[in-house]
Structure formats: structure tokens, C-alpha cells
Amino acid sequence: MKKNTLTYLLIAGIVIGLIVLGNFFIKPNYNSKNENPYSLKIDSIGQIAAVDFCDVSYSKIDISLNKAIAIAVDKNNNTYISGDNKIIILSKNGTKTDEFATEITATALIVGDNILCAAFKNKVELFTLEGKPIKNWSDLSEKAYITSLAVIADQIFVSDAESALVYKYSMDGKLLQTIGSKADKNEMNSFILPSYYFDVAIAHDNSLWVANTGRHKLVNFDNKGKMLSFWGDTSSGVEGFCGCCNPSHFAIMSDGSFITSEKGIVRVKKYNSAGVFECALAGQEYFTENATGLDIAINTNDEILVLEPDASTLHIFKINN
Amino acid sequence: MQIVKYLLISIFLLIFFQTSNAQRFPEPDFESGYEVPETQTIAPRALSWEYLDVVVLFIALSVMSWFVIKKRSRKGIFWTSIFSIIYFGVIRLGCVCSVGSIQNVTLSLFQSNYIIPITVIAFFALPLLFTLFFGRTFCAGVCFMGAVQDLVNIKPISIPTWLNKPLSAIPYIYLVLALLLAATGADFIICRYDPFIGFFRMNATFGMFVFGAVILILGIFIGRPYCRFLCPYGVLLNWMSRLSFWHTTITPSVCIQCKLCDTSCPVDAINKPVQIKPETIEKGRNRLITLFVLLPVFIVASGFLASRLYKPLSTIHPTVHLAEEIKWEQDNSKKTGSEDSKAFHSTGIQASQLFSDAGRIQHFFYYGTWIGGAFLGLFFGISLLKTSIVRRQEDYEPDKGNCVSCGKCYKYCPVPPTP
Numbered sequence: 001m002k003k004n005t006l007t008y009l010l011i012a013g014i015v016i017g018l019i020v021l022g023n024f025f026i027k028p029n030y031n032s033k034n035e036n037p038y039s040l041k042i043d044s045i046g047q048i049a050a051v052d053f054c055d056v057s058y059s060k061i062d063i064s065l066n067k068a069i070a071i072a073v074d075k076n077n078n079t080y081i082s083g084d085n086k087i088i089i090l091s092k093n094g095t096k097t098d099e100f101a102t103e104i105t106a107t108a109l110i111v112g113d114n115i116l117c118a119a120f121k122n123k124v125e126l127f128t129l130e131g132k133p134i135k136n137w138s139d140l141s142e143k144a145y146i147t148s149l150a151v152i153a154d155q156i157f158v159s160d161a162e163s164a165l166v167y168k169y170s171m172d173g174k175l176l177q178t179i180g181s182k183a184d185k186n187e188m189n190s191f192i193l194p195s196y197y198f199d200v201a202i203a204h205d206n207s208l209w210v211a212n213t214g215r216h217k218l219v220n221f222d223n224k225g226k227m228l229s230f231w232g233d234t235s236s237g238v239e240g241f242c243g244c245c246n247p248s249h250f251a252i253m254s255d256g257s258f259i260t261s262e263k264g265i266v267r268v269k270k271y272n273s274a275g276v277f278e279c280a281l282a283g284q285e286y287f288t289e290n291a292t293g294l295d296i297a298i299n300t301n302d303e304i305l306v307l308e309p310d311a312s313t314l315h316i317f318k319i320n321n
Numbered sequence: 322m323q324i325v326k327y328l329l330i331s332i333f334l335l336i337f338f339q340t341s342n343a344q345r346f347p348e349p350d351f352e353s354g355y356e357v358p359e360t361q362t363i364a365p366r367a368l369s370w371e372y373l374d375v376v377v378l379f380i381a382l383s384v385m386s387w388f389v390i391k392k393r394s395r396k397g398i399f400w401t402s403i404f405s406i407i408y409f410g411v412i413r414l415g416c417v418c419s420v421g422s423i424q425n426v427t428l429s430l431f432q433s434n435y436i437i438p439i440t441v442i443a444f445f446a447l448p449l450l451f452t453l454f455f456g457r458t459f460c461a462g463v464c465f466m467g468a469v470q471d472l473v474n475i476k477p478i479s480i481p482t483w484l485n486k487p488l489s490a491i492p493y494i495y496l497v498l499a500l501l502l503a504a505t506g507a508d509f510i511i512c513r514y515d516p517f518i519g520f521f522r523m524n525a526t527f528g529m530f531v532f533g534a535v536i537l538i539l540g541i542f543i544g545r546p547y548c549r550f551l552c553p554y555g556v557l558l559n560w561m562s563r564l565s566f567w568h569t570t571i572t573p574s575v576c577i578q579c580k581l582c583d584t585s586c587p588v589d590a591i592n593k594p595v596q597i598k599p600e601t602i603e604k605g606r607n608r609l610i611t612l613f614v615l616l617p618v619f620i621v622a623s624g625f626l627a628s629r630l631y632k633p634l635s636t637i638h639p640t641v642h643l644a645e646e647i648k649w650e651q652d653n654s655k656k657t658g659s660e661d662s663k664a665f666h667s668t669g670i671q672a673s674q675l676f677s678d679a680g681r682i683q684h685f686f687y688y689g690t691w692i693g694g695a696f697l698g699l700f701f702g703i704s705l706l707k708t709s710i711v712r713r714q715e716d717y718e719p720d721k722g723n724c725v726s727c728g729k730c731y732k733y734c735p736v737p738p739t740p
Contacts, residue, residue, distance in 0.1 A: 018454050026386050036577045
């Protein structure tokens with residue numbers, strides 16, 4: 001055999017040897033299709049176990065608005081909904097009985113003693129239950145954004161998400177008090193609001209509850225603005241709140257229980273008057289994906305009305321005993 | 322591991338001092354009738370030992386590749402490096418080394434009377450072949466010069482790109498020069514200016530001792546300065562590594578872009594994620610077209626400029642150097658009295674014959690410098706072209722060309738290996 005042939009054979013042998021060596025002994029195990037082991041597994045977040053659901057009766061009403069914003073009920077169980085620059089009124093059985101136009105869509109609604117209070121960004125306006133204007137005032141700043149209203153006797157509480165403060169007015173528009181502190185960020189009465197979700201409600205003991213959504217807490221104040229208590233845990237579990245601004249909305253039932261709604265992980269839950277989780281009324285399956293701004297109102301029959309703005313749907317839940 | 326590192330540095334420093342003492346004292350003048358024995362020429366190593374060296378090289382490359390790619394073991398890489406320093410450096414005294422073998426291969430291609438040993442070809446080709454398959458695992462530590470620098474690099478700092486890029490061109494210039502001088506048989510400059518071999522052989526000249534010491538002291542802070550900014554063999558390995566089938570990766574599984582490895586590379590060979598903006602593409606396209614048109618200009622201009630150096634470069638060749646000396650003697654009608662001149666005159670060879678030989682060599686240098694210069698112009702042009710081509714990259718990945726597979730980035734990746 002010629003020397004050249006031997007050399008070529010040697011080179012070929014070495015190359016084949018390297019291929020074998022590489023393929024069977026040195027080649028790495030990994031491949032680029034492996035999954036990131038640290039990726040946030042969110043599939044299970046928001047899933048509610050069957051045992052955590054309340055026994056509820058459910059129905060829903062299409063309210064025929066392009067975008068609904070706020071909801072309130074009166075003592076006769078008529079429902080008031082703002083949207084598309086008007087306020088519509090539904091009867092107890094869900095049929096539309098009346099509507100009246102507004103300059104812009106009301107950002108918050110509440111019904112007091114035969115009076116409908118509406119907020120239009122930085123303006124508060126009072127109407128008769130038929131929609132006749134009575135009085136309005138807008139002494140808040142141009143940038144103010146009122147997200148919620150609460151009424152007790154002749155006082156009205158106004159939550160402004162821009163200033164992160166709650167203002168107490170008399171019914172004739174006189175500012176009586178400011179609730180919340182910007183001085184000490186560590187205190188629970190300092191409201192942290194990453195986005196404009198800032199709900200308020202009056203409990204049956206006439207105390208004020210405020211959603212401190214950045215802290216995932218509901219905070220209780222007496223009528224003089226003194227903080228009394230708070231509850232709420234940060235958790236992605238069903239018993240807690242998570243994300244930037246939850247609970248985005250809440251309402252209080254006749255027995256003092258709280259009904260909360262959340263965005264991000266879309267769900268509606270019930271807590272007892274001490275803030276202990278009791279059960280979930282609804283999970284994502286009741287709503288469209290990424291539903292937000294689920295405003296809540298509770299009528300005298302303890303029916304829970306949840307307004308889904310983008311779907312323009314009113315969800316009605318009744319907890320069965 | 323740290324203790325071993327410091328111990329090795331101490332040993333090397335001790336070797337430096339011993340080396341610098343080696344030729345300090347002149348030979349004593351004996352008056353007692355003692356006759357100084359004749360200088361013995363060491364017999365060449367038996368062929369079987371040469372073959373053993375090749376086998377050891379093959380095994381070392383295989384083991385290193387296994388540690389780098391399969392096991393991802395920095396400890397394994399470290400101990401293989403120690404073995405290479407001991408075997409290829411201390412025992413074999415660094416010869417033949419793969420880096421210097423470029424010159425033997427080149428000489429064999431241009432000088433028909435030079436027979437290159439098969440073992441030298443193996444030392445030249447095996448690391449290149451392994452690099453083609455597994456990346457620069459030879460550089461990781463089988464090369465004793467790389468291994469020494471890796472050991473002393475205890476406080477690595479990053480070199481800014483504006484400095485790194487121009488310095489990275491030096492190996493190309495060095496390669497062209499080494500090939501030209503080897504092809505003409507003028508000199509083996511890679512061996513002559515090897516900064517470490519003098520330490521292992523304990524016969525470094527003072528200049529080379531200082532050079533080696535500077536490289537090692539720099540190497541404490543700058544990762545592998547010789548490998549990155551001088552090694553001509555690294556140019557070939559760089560090319561091969563870019564084509565490698567199985568190159569090491571920073572992560573054992575998937576890059577989660579945590580940036581922890583961002584500054585971990587001692588040789589600045591980590592490519593970072595690149596987001597391409599539309600305006601970048603537009604600008605890059607225009608510049609690419611301009612540079613592409615200019616590429617032949619770079620090649621010709623660089624070849625022309627380099628060819629202007631052919632005369633001074635050719636004087637490195639002993640024949641040309643002698644011819645110039647004899648020419649000077651003829652022009653000035655007197656003798657230089659040098660040993661070379663005396664030796665030439667004693668041979669009785671005609672000066673015209675010498676001038677003819679020198680002319681032929683100079684001719685070779687002329688074309689050599691043209692080709693070498695054109696190659697450098699091509700390299701320069703492609704380097705500029707590359708700056709205009711932005712490739713989308715989503716993960717932190719080793720730069721396959723410049724990564725020396727030292728494995729120092731492994732521990733920075735928090736992702737566990739795939740089970």
C-alpha cells in the first residue's frame with residue numbers, strides 16, 4: 001500500500017473516530033428546546049377548587065350598552081347603570097324602565113335616600129331617582145378621578161384615585177373631611193393605588209370601608225375618619241388578593257359579609273364580616289378573558305349584582321342557604 | 322483550588338529566577354589541566370516516544386472535550402490543564418507544540434527538501450480537527466501556554482471593545498509574518514519569540530524572560546493575553562471553532578436571560594442578546610453596500626503597502642543578509658570581518674551565485690508580502706463588514722470563535738442541567 005493511501009486512511013480514521021467519540025461520549029445532553037425551569041407557572045393560579053365555591057343561583061342580563069362603568073341599586077331594588085354617556089334604570093326583574101343622558105359617562109354611582117349620586121371624573125352631581133339634576137359641585141382638581149361613592153344619611157364619601165384620598169362632603173357640596181394620609185407611607189390609612197381602582201362602601205354600623213388596593217387590604221374608618229381596623233392577605237391563593245390593585249371592587253351584604261371582585265385573576269368572592277374567606281361565587285369561567293372593573297352592588301334581597309363593563313353584562317348571584 | 326493556583330504561581334516564579342540565573346556566569350578558566358568536555362548534542366527522541374506524544378495529545382484532547390461539553394466540569398478542565406503543563410511543558414519542554422507546528426507545515430509546503438515528521442503534522446492537525454468538532458477545547462488547557470495563562474488569571478478584568486478589537490488583529494499580522502518567514506526558510510519566529518518555552522527549558526534570554534514575565538503579570542488581570550492578542554495558531558482555531566458541531570454553552574439547559582453570566586468571561590467572549598431596530602437595518606444595509614464596494618480597495622491597498630516592506634523583511638533571511646554584507650564589502654572594497662563573511666569567503670562560492678540566490682528569495686518575499694498584505698486587507702474589510710451585519714440574538718451565548726472553552730462561566734448559570 002502506498003504511503004499516501006495510508007495517510008488518507010489515517011486521516012479518515014481519525015475523522016470517523018472523532019464523529020463516534022463526539023456522538024457517543026462527548027455530545028451534550030441538553031437541547032435548546034428545554035423549558036425555562038424558573039418560568040412563572042400561572043396556569044394553576046386563579047383556579048378555584050370545587051369545595052371553595054359557594055352554592056349560588058346565577059343569572060345574567062345583557063344591558064345593551066357598548067361599555068358600562070358603574071352600578072348602584074335603590075331600596076326598591078331598581079338598578080342604575082352608567083355607560084355610553086347615560087344612566088339606565090332597570091326594574092327589579094331586569095327590564096329597562098328608564099334612561100337619561102349625562103354629559104359624560106358617570107364613573108361612579110350610589111343611591112341614597114331618594115337621591116341618585118353620580119360622579120363624572122372630578123365632578124359630583126345629585127339627581128332625583130328619575131334623573132332630574134338637583135345639584136353638582138366640582139371643587140376637586142382637574143386631574144381628579146372619582147372611582148367610587150358611598151352615602152350615609154346626609155353625607156357623601158367620594159374616593160379620588162388621583163389624589164389617593166377619600167373626601168367627605170355634605171349633601172350640599174361642602175367638604176367636611178379628608179380621609180387618608182400621604183405623610184406616612186407605612187401606615188394603612190395611606191392608600192397605595194397603582195391604578196385607578198379605589199372603592200368605598202358603608203357598612204351597617206355606619207362605618208366606612210375603603211379598598212387600599214395596592215396593599216390588598218380593606219380598611220375600616222369611623223365617621224370621623226379614624227382608622228378602626230383592616231383585613232386582607234396578599235396571596236395568589238383563593239383566600240387572598242394579588243396583582244397590582246385588588247380587590248378592585250367590593251360591596252357589603254346585610255349580614256356584614258363582604259363581596260369582592262378582582263381583576264387579573266378574575267373572580268368574585270365572599271368574606272365574612274371579620275374578613276375571613278368563606279367561598280367563591282364565580283371564577284374566570286363566568287366572565288370574558290381579562291375582564292376588569294367588575295363593579296358590585298347588593299340589593300335588599302342580598303342578590304349580588306356584578307357589572308362586567310366590556311361585555312356589557314350584568315351577572316346576578318344569589319347565595320343559597 | 323485557590324491554594325493549588327497560588328502554589329503553581331509560586332513554582333513558576335521560582336522557575337523564572339532559576340532561568341534568569343542560567344547563563345549569568347562565564348565558564349571558569351581552569352589552570353589545573355582539567356579539560357572541559359566537548360559539548361554533547363542530545364540525541365533526538367526515539368520515534369516511539371514521538372508517537373506516544375501524539376497518543377497523549379489525542380487522549381488529552383478527548384478528555385478535555387469530555388469535561389468541557391459532556392461533564393461541564395471546571396474542576397476537570399483545571400486538572401487536565403495541570404496535566405498538560407506537566408507533560409507538554411515540563412516533561413516535553415514544549416516541543417513540538419501545535420502553535421509552532423504551523424511553521425513546520427508551511428516550510429514543508431514550500432521547501433521540497435524539508436521532510437516534515439508525521440508527529441508534527443499530527444500536532445498541527447489534531448487540535449484543529451478537535452476544534453472543528455468540539456470548539457477550542459485545545460485552548461481550554463491542552464495547550465500548555467493557554468493553561469499557564471489560565472492559572473495566573475486570578476483577577477480578570479474586561480477589556481473595552483474599542484481596545485479589544487484592534488488588539489485582536491495582531492494575531493493575523495503575526496500569522497502572516499510567521500508564514501512568510503517560515504515559507505522562505507528565514508526563521509521560525511513563533512518559536513523564537515515564544516514567551517513561555519524559555520521558562521520550561523530554563524534557557525530564556527533576558528529579553529524573553531522579561532517578555533514572558535510581562536505576559537504572565539498581565540495575565541493576572543487580562544485573561545490569556547498571549548492567546549487573544551498574539552497566538553497565530555489561535556487564528557486557525559478561531560475559524561474552525563466557528564464551524565464546530567458541538568460547542569460548549571454557558572447554560573446546561575436553556576438561557577433564561579438572567580444576565581448573571583454577563584461579565585463572567587475572562588476573555589470577553591460572550592455574545593449578548595441583540596434587538597434589531599428597523600433604522601439599524603437600514604443604516605447597516607447602506608454601510609454594508611459601501612464597504613462591499615470598498616473591499617477590493619482594502620485588499621489591493623493593503624497588499625501594496627505590505628509589499629513595500631519586502632526588502633527590509635527579506636534581510637531577516639540569512640542568505641539575503643549575507644548577500645547584503647558581501648555587496649557592501651564589494652562596494653566599499655573592504656571586509657566587514659564578521660564570522661558570516663569569513664565563512665562565505667572560505668567556501669569559494671562566487672558572490673554572483675549568492676546574489677542570484679538572494680534575489681530569488683527577495684522575489685519570493687515580494688509576492689509573499691503582496692499576498693500576506695492582501696489577506697490582511699481582506700481581514701480588515703471583513704471585520705468592517707461584520708460591524709454592519711447585525712444578527713438577532715435572544716440568548717447569552719459564547720462567541721464560538723473567541724471562546725476558549727475554559728468553563729469559567731458555567732458556575733454563573735443558575736439553570737440546573739437537564740436530568
